[in-house]
Each structure stands twice: as structure tokens, then as C-alpha cells.
Amino acid sequence: MPLVCLTDFRAQAQERLSKSTWDYIEGGADEGLTRDDNITAFKKNLFVVTHRIRLRPRYLRDVSEVDTRTTIQGAEISAPICIAPSGFHCVAWPDGEMSTARAAQAAGICYITSTYASCSLEDIVSTAPSGLRWFQLYVQPDRQLNKQLIQRVESLGFKALVITVDVPTVGNRRHDIRNQLDLKMNLMLKDLRAPEEKNSIPYLQVSSISKSLCWNDLSWFQGITRLPIILKGILTKEDAELAVKHNVQGIIVSNHGGRQLDEVPATIDALTEVVAAVQGKIEVYLDGGVRTGNDVLKALALGAKCVFLGRPVLWGLACKGEHGVEEVLNILKKEFHTSMTLTGCRSIAEISRDLIQFSRL
Template identity: 60%
Template sequence: MALVCLDDFRAYAKRHLPKGTWDYFEGGADECATRDDNILAFKRIRLRPRVLKNVSTVDTRTTIQGTEISCPVSIAPTGFHCLAWPDGETSMARGAEAQGVCYVTSMYSTSSLTDIVAAAPSGLRWFQLYMHKDRQLVTELVREVEALGFRVLVLTVDTPVGGKRRADLRNSFGLPAHLSLQIIPEARQVGAGHQLPIADIDPSVCWEDVSWLRSLTRLPIVLKGILTREDAEQAVGRGVQGILVSNHGGRQLDGVLATVGGPRPGGLGEPWPGTFGRFLPAGARAHTHTHTHTFIHSLVFIERLLCAEHCTMCLGSTSRQHIETVQQRAHTRTHNRARTRLCTQSLLANPWPWSCPVSALPWPLFRPCPCPCPVPISTPG
């Protein structure tokens, strides 16, 4: 049977991967409430399509940090790809390059940076960084990714300590003997069940370290793991170029907000004052999810792909096809492209606050609803 969507790949992976590996990819922290809510939150949103609009020409291209991509979908950083596919991160890089989207390489990759670059020399690549206790190692990594042509640094800020993933604890999860991490020198250890390097992340990391990283490189910096208006404003003040609104796929702190959802006081459904570019990685597993995301954030980063090049290619092609189908019914092409350009190009072109914030757009992104019924999203008419 053909694999035609991410859920098909998910079911296939569950049947074929070892239990410990599947539990690692699929698991969340503690009771997995946030992991599950990332998906369920989409069920509380409904589209309001407009019809009889001329959409004979559909173009899903957009830009991210000044670089054109084929559609508003890209690949978020995930580690240990070789657990699921022999070519690991190199296969993911090839798939992203083939589909013309951005691939964010994880610091916990099981393929080397040089192999990833060689596999997709023309691909758009960003690098995800944890703040290691050894700042000299951080400096060396930044220099290396600059030299290899990575375009953006993505600093993960929601992991001062590792999340309590019960399935991993029960399974005593670790990399098997034939695999090792290829980017962090201290982690190049082999042996069944070897200790994962979460302990090497600095628990004292704070906003001053963001400023330190800013002084270290000319690359744009995006903070991954922002969930509140207050932290978004702090990020702007520290000179970063964007944020990934993320709860780490529900794998860190259980019980926090889903990254997409209806309006709530102080929640992510309300535009922040002077809103700046926001990208979102959690929960998108269906094609309608990618379309919905473009109304709320500028671009979707997909997590939990099980590292098959074909899965990435399926994601890119079918997402574009579905976006086109919905656009023909909802006339969202103009809205999506204008909003995405606002959230990406303006980051570099305009100082804080933006001269044209999202809150100034002439239609509501949400219609407030006081009850738990689905929350429709308005489209321009």
C-alpha cells in the first residue's frame, strides 16, 4: 500500500522500528498532555472558506530570512535520525533540498556536518544549537557552521534540563553500539545504552548568553522554545531575528500551552504588540494543519519526521498540493504570501517595532469564542 501522508509513515514506522526507538520518537514528557494537545488543538479551529474567487494561478513560494522556499513548510531540528534510517540526517537534507525547503540540522545529529553538506550542497540549511557548558565548544561549532554555509543559528532555549520522558526511562533508552553523535566531540562515545549528552547543556543559560552569542556571529539568530509574549519581547530586545514558537513537541515541560489554539488571555492566539516574525514547529501532521498555521504564524516547521528522504519529499509535495486545493476554495493566496513576507522580510528590513505590524491587517485572524467549540479563522473577503 502506498504511503501518501505523514500518518501513513508513522504507522509504518511503528510496525518496523524497535520499541525503544519508536517510543523515543513518539514520546512526550510525563503524561504527554502537551504532546497530545499539540494535535488536538487543531480540532478547535475551523476555516471559513470564500468561494468564486479567481485562483487560476496559484503560487506557494515564499521567503524565509530573505531566501526563497517552495512553500511555507520546512523541517525542524530533530536528533538521532540514523536510528530510523541508515542515511540519517543526510537523507533528510537531500529530501529538503529536492523539495526546496529549509532543513534545520540538530546539534545531536548522527551524521557529520560535512556529510550533511555534501549530501545537499545547494540546500537551505540552518543549524540548531544548545548552549553547552563548554563555551569554547560553542564558539568552535559556530565557526564551523559559518564556514560550511549554514544560514541561521537556531538556539534552543527551553531545555536547561532534560524533560522526564517516562517511556525512555522505562526502556533505558540510549544510542546503540553502532551509532554515535557526530557533532559534539564529548558525545562521540559508543556502547549500548550509553548516556545521552543532555547533562552537557548548561542549566545556568540566561538572556546574557543570548547577547554573548549575538556578539559571536553575524549569522541571524532564531530562538526556539518561546511560548510567551514577555519572552518574545525579551528576544527582540536582545537583537535576535525571529522565534520558533515551540513547546519542544511536548517533550520538555508537560502541561504548557499547545503552540496553536484559540484565543485566551495572554495566549498565543493574540497578536503580541508590534508582532515580529514567528515560526511554529509543533503539532502539524496533516495537510490542513500547514494551511492553518500560515494564518497564525509565518511558516511551519515540521517535527517528528522519521528521517526518510521519501517522507520529506511526500511532505513537501502533498503539502503544496493541499495548500493549492484549499486556496482554490478559500482565496488565501494573497493573504498567505503578504503575511509570510511581512513576518520574514520585515524582520531584516525594519527595526522594532514594525512599521506595519500584523495587528494592523484589515481582517481578524481569530474570532473569539467564549465556549470550547471550534474557533473559526477568518479569511480576507
């Protein structure tokens, strides 16, 4: 039976993976309320429980040609559908992040590589040399290690630095605790080994993420890199305004897939206030809960420049490796193209807030 939507990949991935691996990929913090809200909020507005998000299509437009291309940080992508950072892709497929990178390159979209990738940065780059890559950084207490990593990704051609801000400590992930999952003891984190220092940093401990990172530290990062800096994990207008004040180049509205603090807003609900706060001064992106082309369209209509996929990429990887990720991306791109066509949008520029209706249940 063909896999025709992202939920088909989810079902097949669950059959193929061990329980502990599946729980790691799918698990959320505590009760998993935010993880689930991320998905359902695209259908209904969870802040106003009597309302739901619906589309307002426009017809009698010439939609014989529909262009899904757009840019992020000045680089063109084939569609506003990219790959969010997630670690340990080798738990889903032997080639791990190398397969993911090849699929992203084939699809013409951006892949944000995680600090906790299970393949080396050099291998990821060499397997997909022309792909658009950003690097996600979990800030370490050792500034020199951060500097080494940033210089390394710059030399390898990564085009942006994505600093995750919502993990001063790891969320309470009950499934992983019950399963006694300890990925850092089972996987060599090759990203952190410089080629000339193979034995100097055997592991990067998940527990060593900096708890002291604050707004004033951003100037230090800006002083050591020319890469645009994107903050991942912003959910409020107050932090969005501070991001603009501190001269970063972008925000990813994210709640870490519901894996950090439970009972925070779904990302599509937080998006509007963040977009309003930045007033167009920096680009705003979104991850969390995107499962259909309509979801992509709604996110863009509410102000996102691009969406980033997390779990669905791992589902595709678990099912068919590189080709599974390609299929997931192509299904979503085709659905998005259809959504644009059926709402009368011939280009990304024609997607606007006018497409959205909050209708009463």
C-alpha cells in the same frame, strides 16, 4: 496500498521500527498531555474548551494560479513547510540526516540540523550542497565549544543559528526511562568532531546542556556570529517581548513536541500572544502538531511565517528514507495548496486572521 496522508506514514513507521525507537520518536514528557494537545488544538481551541478553530473560505476568486512560495530570513522557500531539528535520524534510516537533507533540498525548503545529528555536518552539507540549512544549538557550558561549533557551521554555509531555550534539563520522558534508552552511548555524535580534531571530542553528553543560559548571554553569541539568531521554545508574550528587546531575528513557538514540560499550552494556542507581542518586528514560526495542509493554513492565518515538521519527517524516513521524507513534504505541500485554493488565497500574502473562526461546539 499508497500512503496518502501523514498518518499513513505514521502507521507504517510504527510497524517498521523497534518499540524502543518508536517510543523515543513518539514519546512525550510525563502524561503526554502537551504532545497530544499539539495535534488536537488545531481542531479546537483548548484554552476555550467550548470553541474550535474553523476556516472561513472566500469564493468567486480567480484561483487558477496559487503560489505557495514565501521567504524566511530573506531566503525563498517553495512553501512555508520546513523541517524542525531532531536528533539521531540514523535510528530511523541508515543514512540518517543525509537523507533528510537531500529531501529538503529537493523540496526547496529549509532543514534545521540538530546539534545531536548522527551524521557529520560536513557529510550533511556535501550530500545536499545547495539546500537551505539552519543549525540548531544546544548551548554547552564550555563557551569555547559553542564558539567552535558556530564558526564551523558558518564556514559550512548554514544561514541561521537556532538556539533552543527550553532544555535547561531534559524532560521526564517515561518511555525512554522504561526502555533504558541511552542514545548517547549507542551513537557517535559526529557533529562535534572538527575535521582536524577527530579524537578531541569523542562525545557531546546530553546532560551537559547549559543550565545557566540567560538573556544577557545572547549578546555574547551576537558578538561572535553574523548569522541571524532564532530562539526556539518561546511560549509566552513576556519572553517574546524580551526576545525583541535583545535583538534576535526570530522565534520558533515550540514546546519541544511535548517532550519537555508537560501541561504547557499547545503551540497553536500560544502562537497568538507571541505574534501580538512582537508586533511584526521579528519573524515568528511554529512547530508541533502540524499534520495537514489546513493546519499549515491555520498557523499562517494566526501569524506564523512558516511551520516546522518534527515527527512526520522521521515517519517518512523510517518508511522510505529520503524518498519517504520527500513524499511527506510533497503530501503536505499539496494539501496546503488545496487549502489555499479552497479558501480563496492566491498567495501567502492573502492569508490573514480573517480566515479563522472560533466557533462554538
